[in-house]
Amino acid sequence: MYGLHSTTRCRRGPWWFAWAAATLISHTGVAASLDDDIESLSAQVNEHLASVRSLERQLLYPTHTRLSVFLSLAERETLDLDAIELFLDDQPVASHLYQNRERSALEAGGVQELYIGNLATGQHRLKAVITARAADKSFVRREAVRSFIKPPGALVVELTVAAPAPDYQPRVTFTEWK
Incomplete structure (x- = not known):
């Protein structure tokens, strides 16, 4: 217990390092194979999700009554x-508060889907209330109303917002696509 004692050496020899290296090398191949399997499964799940969403859209919003804005x-x-x-x-059907990245996407030419739903054929009224900051840094709030007749089949309405100089007041135009 007391006094000088010789230290015992570790009993691991060169074979241990060879075994550890072989184990690590074999596991990297398994890990790469596992990563490939996960990536393949993820791609399959994304494809399945897209088909489920497409089917859901067809069931919830039949083509003959669909209105998209x-x-x-x-x-x-x-x-x-x-x-x-x-x-x-x-009746309020949609509202959206814009963040910087969404504004940037619209400024880059993007188009946002505001509403998709079912609507019976006949006379209807669409109203958009827009709150914005004009180029002269003033806050503006505008209402735009459009009456339209919904024909049988799908109807797509595009709201185009413009604020031309010199007054920079927002103007909304409604375009119907068939």
């Missing part, structure tokens, strides 16, 4: 969109 910006530099509210037959 999209938003785009015509004047990209003169208007910072803050919020939009969408009313269909005086």
Whole structure:
């Protein structure tokens, strides 16, 4: 217990290092194979999810009653969109508060789907309330109303927002696609 004692050496020899190296090398091949399997499974799940969403859209929004409303910006530099509210037959159906990245996407020419739903054929009224900051840094709030007749089949309406100089007041135009 006391006194000088000789230290015992580790009993691991060169064979241990060879075994550890072989184990690590064999596991990297398994890990690469496992990564490939996970990536393949992830791709299959994404494909399945896309087909499920497509089927869900077809079931929830049949083509003969579908109404889709999209938003785009015509004047990209003169208007910072803050919020939009969408009313269909005086009932609120959609609202959105914009973040910087969404504004950037719209300014880059993107189109946003505001609403998709079912609507019976006949006379209807679509109202959009837009809150934005104009190029002269003033806050503006505008309402735009459009009456339309929904024909049988799908109807797509695009709201295009512009704020031309010199007054920079937002103007909304409605375009119907069939």
